[in-house]
Amino acid sequence: MGIFKIEGGIQLKGEITPQGAKNEALQILCAVLLTPEKVTINNIPDIIDINKLITLLGNLGVKIQKNGNSSITFQADEVNMGYLETEAFKKEGGSLRGSIMIVGPLLARFGKGYIPKPGGDKIGRRRLDTHFEGFINLGAKFRYNREDHFYGVEAPDGLTGTDMLLDEASVTGTANIVMAAVLAKGTTTVYNAACEPYLQQLCKMLNSMGAKISGVGSNLLTIEGVEALGGCEHRILPDMIEIGSWIGLAAMTKSEITIKNVSWENLGVIPNVFRKLGITLEKKGDDIFIPAHVNGYEVKTDIDGSILTIADAPWPGFTPDLLSIVLVVATQAKGDVLIHQKMFESRLFFVDKLIDMGAKIILCDPHRAVVIGHDFKSQLKATTMSSPDIRAGISLLIAALSAKGTSTIQNIEQIDRGYERIDERLRAIGANIVRA
Missing domain, CATH: 3.65.10.10 (Enolpyruvate transferase domain)
Structure with a gap:
């Protein structure tokens, strides 16, 4: 130590x-999983939590190319979903609070997402209900293994847009639900959504990739699902x-x-x-x-x-x-x-x-x-x-x-x-x- x-x-x-903003970077990096095309992220902070997430993405099969100081290009065209069921993933995913936000993109694009109970600061209870209730509202089936503290959501036939009122304005919960909803069939409305600048940044990035999100900056987001997303370049605040x-x-x-x-x-x-x-x-x-x-x-x-x-x-x-x-x-x-x-x-x-x-x-x-x-x-x-x-x-x-x-x-x-x-x-x- x-x-x-x-x-x-x-x-x-x-x-x-x-x-660069840590809390924005955690969301933005997870969003690269939504497309097989190249995504370049600039102003990435060189800190432990972000580097852990980048390593996790690499182990998932995401191609990572460092462009220079604080700029990285990601390409998730060969994601290895089998990694989610390994002991290595349980250890890596459990050491980082931000790992929870890979679930929404994986669920939207591949029909399933798993995560061990995430770590992070010991500052009191940090519930995950908002995330998983949102996924369930979009049509996913939820399961939880109490022995391994392992969460899973599956939607083999895809997600379907719906109207939802969040029980709390969770930033990471809103981010996860938005990333799941952008590829869902139909329209999703999220009321009591978080509206922090970092969440706004995520929505702007997704729109630049081809998503259709309106109400950005307010607590009522409307997301029209699209077939696929493309690449983009984004700078972190x-x-x-x-x-x-x-x-x-x-x-x-x-x-x-x-x-x-x-x-x-x-x-x-x-x-x-x-x-x-x-x-x-x-x-x-x-x-x-x-x-x-x-x-x-x-x-x-x-x-x-x-x-x-x-x-x-x-x-x-x-x-x-x-x-x-x-x-x-x-x-x-x-x-x-x-x-x-x-x-x-x-x-x-x-x-x-x-x-x-x-x-x-x-x-x-x-x-x-x-x-x-x-x-x-x-x-x-x-x-x-x-x-x-x-x-x-x-x-x-x-x-x-x-x-x-x-x-x-x-x-x-x-x-x-x-x-x-x-x-x-x-x-x-x-x-x-x-x-x-």
């Missing part, structure tokens, strides 16, 4: 360019979670940082949520400029003077993946914040590590925490800690970079799952961080 050693309390300065991470890093370390090419129109409420914490953000073209907050940052209260509450919600609400960042940034704000993590019941448990560093946090229950800001009057103290998941890991890294002394973060593979060469990129703007 690797570790990071971080000397904190150093002001950083410079420019940083966000990687910059990662909004990484952009939010750099905003938090700049504020906590009182650093002057420019985040390049952020795709402002796809950031939604993210900039405004950080502004509510008192952080100054300037729009410069398609960049974000954060000046050094030498005098700290003050939390804005609600209009009636009550404590600011920041909660996650389906898009266009605030993404749950940034609540851990907001929480750590609030530890040094002037003022208090209530963090309400609605989606996952285990995601806030990392706060005990911040409390060990001197943060004032009251964990009210698994979903809510009150953060009492220090206003930089009491600096966080260095410690040794372990990263429990991707987003908590980056939050602890930000805390360590602002803390007094040298911190050690263990289990950094969790951070590497979602952030590309993060130690190199931080050193480029002046951070003292060593991988060991």
Whole structure:
């Protein structure tokens, strides 16, 4: 297991360019299974979770040609469906949460799809019901082997379009259902669909391949099934979670940082949520400029003077993946914040590590925490800690970079799952961080 050693309390300065979006890439890469023609994907992040999925696609028989930095051409003209029934697939598929999204494309094109219980972050229960109920609505037969935790759906005569109301606006569930429906007979409507930018990107890519999807960007999608899809070229958006991470890093370390090419129109409420914490953000073209907050940052209260509450919600609400960042940034704000993590019941448990560093946090229950800001009057103290998941890991890294002394973060593979060469990129703007 690797570790990071971080000397904190150093002001950083410079420019940083966000990687391609992890959560978009997981969907887009699975979509290459829908056509036998070549699909070129650009701006692919070089991170553990994405590389695992690319390896899995290769083992399925997808031809993979690297074109250069972050660009790959895929061709799924000789898919080996027998691989789905091997022990190797059970091991590989079970190590990656995003592997669930191969099921929709395989079901649509080949009439069957299998998946072991997928892995990923241990942040609470992450149900798969939305995915499989969608497939069943399209006419697939579902089976589940409890001993092996192995899921299967089959539709040897093809899928048939239908109207469905999703029980939750699941991003991956919506993506999986859309990818299954594009080759179904007839028309499918999906109400309460997720409408995140990454889901919009998937729909735009599928339309460029010949799909007929309307309502993109809304929570009501209409999909007219087509006979076949062709190839295309697609570019992945910059990662909004990484952009939010750099905003938090700049504020906590009182650093002057420019985040390049952020795709402002796809950031939604993210900039405004950080502004509510008192952080100054300037729009410069398609960049974000954060000046050094030498005098700290003050939390804005609600209009009636009550404590600011920041909660996650389906898009266009605030993404749950940034609540851990907001929480750590609030530890040094002037003022208090209530963090309400609605989606996952285990995601806030990392706060005990911040409390060990001197943060004032009251964990009210698994979903809510009150953060009492220090206003930089009491600096966080260095410690040794372990990263429990991707987003908590980056939050602890930000805390360590602002803390007094040298911190050690263990289990950094969790951070590497979602952030590309993060130690190199931080050193480029002046951070003292060593991988060991």
